[in-house]
Amino acid sequence: MFSENLKALRKQKGMSQETLAQQLHVVRQTISKWEKGLSVPDADMLIRIGELFEVSVSDLLGEKLEHEPEMNQVAAQLALLNEQLANRTRRHRRICKGVLIGLAAVVVLTLVLNFAGMATYRSVPENLTTVDLVCTLDGEEYGYTITYDQNYRVVEAGGDAWLFNHIGMDEHNDANRQIALIEDYFDLRGGTVTVTEQEAASSAEAE
Numbered sequence: 001m002f003s004e005n006l007k008a009l010r011k012q013k014g015m016s017q018e019t020l021a022q023q024l025h026v027v028r029q030t031i032s033k034w035e036k037g038l039s040v041p042d043a044d045m046l047i048r049i050g051e052l053f054e055v056s057v058s059d060l061l062g063e064k065l066e067h068e069p070e071m072n073q074v075a076a077q078l079a080l081l082n083e084q085l086a087n088r089t090r091r092h093r094r095i096c097k098g099v100l101i102g103l104a105a106v107v108v109l110t111l112v113l114n115f116a117g118m119a120t121y122r123s124v125p126e127n128l129t130t131v132d133l134v135c136t137l138d139g140e141e142y143g144y145t146i147t148y149d150q151n152y153r154v155v156e157a158g159g160d161a162w163l164f165n166h167i168g169m170d171e172h173n174d175a176n177r178q179i180a181l182i183e184d185y186f187d188l189r190g191g192t193v194t195v196t197e198q199e200a201a202s203s204a205e206a207e
Contacts, residue, residue, distance in 0.1 A: 137191030
């Protein structure tokens with residue numbers, strides 16, 4: 001029987017129950033129960049034990065016993081072993097299938113959400129406003145153009161280099177702030193600023 005064979009193989013190797021338990025990563029009480037016939041290891045453990053002692057599982061279970069009742073018991077153990085292996089294989093396949101289905105669902109959902117987000121962005125374009133400033137001072141005229149979004153954040157701005165050299169517009173990303181800086185600069189020096197707002201455009205049209 002398995003219990004007797006295990007005990008005999010362990011002693012042949014000069015192993016204690018504690019040493020064998022460490023080799024198989026179980027507690028010593030488990031080895032004791034196996035050798036007393038109180039329990040039987042599962043299929044995976046039987047294979048590990050066979051590999052450790054360099055014997056087949058059938059020999060480990062006592063296939064070559066002489067008495068018929070004991071032979072029937074071995075056959076039953078082998079049938080149980082085969083059933084356990086088959087069940088483990090089926091469970092493994094079900095788990096793998098479930099994981100693959102789950103990953104596919106996540107990929108599809110991500111693609112759908114990304115597409116929906118792009119569609120929403122395109123269907124609700126951000127309105128842009130462009131204003132032209134014509135500034136005069138000491139008989140000289142300077143131009144400046146500012147394009148900003150609905151939150152007055154500057155999207156694009158540019159004009160005469162003289163303005164950049166005398167007024168720090170680049171330090172401010174707020175359209176109202178830039179316009180106010182230009183107006184204040186020319187007002188303080190006796191100049192004029194004319195602000196003309198162009199028709200509102202969408203970001204899609206601006207592109």
